Amino acid sequence: MNSHLTTVGKIIMTILVVAIVLGYVAVQYGIVGAEYAGLVKVKLSKPDFHYSPWIYVLYTHIVSGCVALVVGLIQLLRKPEAERMQLHRWLGKIYVICILLSGIVNIYLSIFASGGGFSKAGFFLLDSLWICATLTAVNRIQKSQVEAHQQWMLRSYALTFSGVTLRIWLPLLMTPFEFETAYPMVAWLAWVPNLLIAEWAIRKRATKVKRLASHAIPIVE
Template identity: 75%
Template sequence: MNTFLKTASKVTMIILVAFIILGYVVVQYGFVGAEFAGLVKVKLSKPDFHYSPWIYVLYAHIVTGCIALFIGLVQLLRKQQKERSQLHRRLGKIYVLSILLSGIFNLYLTIFASGGWVSQVGFLSLDALWIYATLTAVNRIRNKQVEAHQQWMIRSYALTFAGVTLRIWLPLLMIPFEFETAYPMVAWLAWVPNWLIAEWVIRRRAIKVKRQTIASTSIVK
């Protein structure tokens, strides 16, 4: 019972954080206006910055990223089945397509990333690993490697969640630092801890499966 409550509380927290960020994105960029967002304000303060077409690419990146964030959450929280359902396959295809598109858009945005080359390398690394993890997950399921598919999807979603952690880290870091100092740090903090947590989750799952296998073998004997 305690294990169930702990798991339920963790899941609830993840859902709340994801939906808070999604709500912020919808309100800020959909109703208030992108030009009033903190990041865009910094961009507009630079005389050599061109608002268009950057803003349209940003919108495309945000929309596709939010689709991936929502679908990935649904996929992870759905009860696992031995046989993949038609819905799971369709949602998975939309998830992968959203990431590929969002990743392509992010390549353009990275060129204009604030914070110089440190930020650019950070976001390029995120982009490359994000697409690699997602396509590797697709490759594993095509080869009927279900466990490996699930592991790579955990990695993929950890990087998808970088859009959420970025918006958590940035305001926190801007308490002691200026934006130009904080943003290069965020370019790495947004996803590196996520990846490490994903590896911890995967390792923990593997140990749990191994223990269950050993216990089942002992019972049979």
């Protein structure tokens, strides 16, 4: 019972965090305007920065990334049932398309990332792993490797969730540090811990499955 309540609590907390981030993105970039966002202000302060076409690429990243964040959460929280597999597949296709689109434009954005080479390397590696993990998950389900597909999708969503953790880490780090110091750290902290947690969850589940299998009572005919 306590374990169930803990799981429900984690689900509710995850949904709330995603909702808060989506609300922030909608207000900041949809109502207030991108030019007033903190990260964009930093770029606009540089005389050699070209607002266009960078801003259009940014909006493509924001829209596709937010859709992937929501759709991925739905896929993660609901159990695919036989009578709803068609919906699961369609949502999966939307998720993959959004990640491919966002991941490709993110590589462009990483080239112009604030914070120097350390930031650019962090975001470039994030985007590359994001695309690779998602395509690997697709490849595994095409080969009917369901367990492997779920594992790679969990890794993929851990990287998708970096859009949320970035906005948690940045204000925390900007309390003791200046932006120029905090942002390069965020470029790695936004996704590396997420991926480590996903790996821990995958290995924990694999260990539990093996333990249950070893305690299974064989049926003697």
